[in-house]
Amino acid sequence: MGEPAKGDGPPWKIIIFTTMLMIGLTGSQILPNMLDHETHHRVEHIVELLTMFCLSFLMVHVGYELDLDKSRWRDYGFDYVIAMLAAGLPWILVSAWFQLAMPTALSWSSCLLIGRFAAPTSAGILFTMLEAAGLKQTWLYQKARVLAILDDLDTILLMIPLKIMMIGFQARLLADAAIVMTLLGLAWTQLHAIHLPNSWPWTMFYAAAVTAFCMFLSHATNGLIQLEVLLPAFTVGCITKMHHHEKPSMDTDLNQVHDFAREVSGGNAHDADTEEKIQTIISTVFMLLVGLSMPSLFSEQDAESSMEASQIAFHVFAVTVLMIVGKMFLVFCYTDEADFRTRLGLGLGMCPRGEVGAGVIVISLSLGISGPAVTVAVMCLAINLVLSAGFIFAVKQLAQPAKAAVPRAGRPRRTWMFLTFALVAAAAGGKYLLQAKHDAPTPVAYAALHTNAAKQDHRIRAGLRRLRKLKKFEM
16 A cells, blocks of 8 residues: 555656667767777677667567457457558658658659658657656557557568569568568467566567577578567567466456566565566666667768758758657547547657667668658657657646546447548559659640641541552553
8 A cells, every 4th residue: 555656657767768868869970970980880780789689678578568358359450550540641741741842853662661760659669658657557558559569560561562662572572571470470379378487587588589580580681581679579478478367357458557577576576676677777778779779860861962951950840740740640549438638648659759760761771762861861760769758748748547538339430431531542642642644735735736636647648649549540
């Protein structure tokens, strides 16, 4: 009774995480100028490995705590459609801005690839910040957890056709889809069914194993298959059986959050405290590494750009706004589960981008995309990281965790109508943007074309008459 509520997350955690993020972001811009190319390349490789390890550790924990009711698979399918649209809207808006508003010579396929950086929510940053804000026991946290994983998954899957648009079809690209589908099938069919040790040393071992597997796969295929650690690590956590999953219930409460640290420690307060401290340390280091993973803002891209600083600032502002506005699509969803303030908080909570978006930019650079669009993308991602703490503070004010939402059965018609309209509009817009467009002839041009055709027809008929006369003369 006298124990403090675990939901009252101390603000200093968010302050520390934000500070580490800023230190890392500053280091990512200073180190390239301080180190020679070879040394900087080694540092980048070490940062990449450590980032993958920390993200794997955090995602294994997310899998540990996930509790799904398989009888509600239609609801999860609905969540996937929502996540796909919430990721797709900022992607389409930003890609269209790169193509239509910026002085760039990039093709639509290139704009669609580089624009995808705006889509995926950073699952690692989101979970870390929301938990630090004391929102772990809220509907918002549970829904954001599912949506963040699904929209990252959607980005991973969509990178396959985007790569095909850039480099053409290659059979090995299908291996990406096969691996993802296999992991998803394993997580669903073996959900918390395998007895595996789950204390923090074992979780570190799983994270290291996942990191090694993803790095080996990348090197073995010469970088063609880039498997993010997010899904394999999440799958490991999902298949691990926890004590609170041993007694299945027909009334599974998705808003219930179990005290994982106390559970794996067998109720031992000291061990539970150690579990929490280890996870906090890993989360803190992860925020530093995410900042260090950002590409340099002052690269050769800037030298190639003909835009002035004021123009770049305008485009950065516009793209940043589009990245936020796109995620506000969630305000129109889940009207049967939460009030407007909570849905607005959910939209803001899905705004932080991070490691997956940075990965999209790196892939774009490796495929030869360059110019002002890349510069704007990197700067927008950096600014979004800086704004992450602001998003979470706003979410904390809007979430109102003390007032639980009361779900109603079924989906309101306006939600389904809105989703249908959004899908049709996206399909129509995609067809319009990607198809080869030719200027329609004006009335004057059409008249001239018709006149020329008539003259040509007259010449042909006159030639045929002369030919007949010659034949008669010869006879």
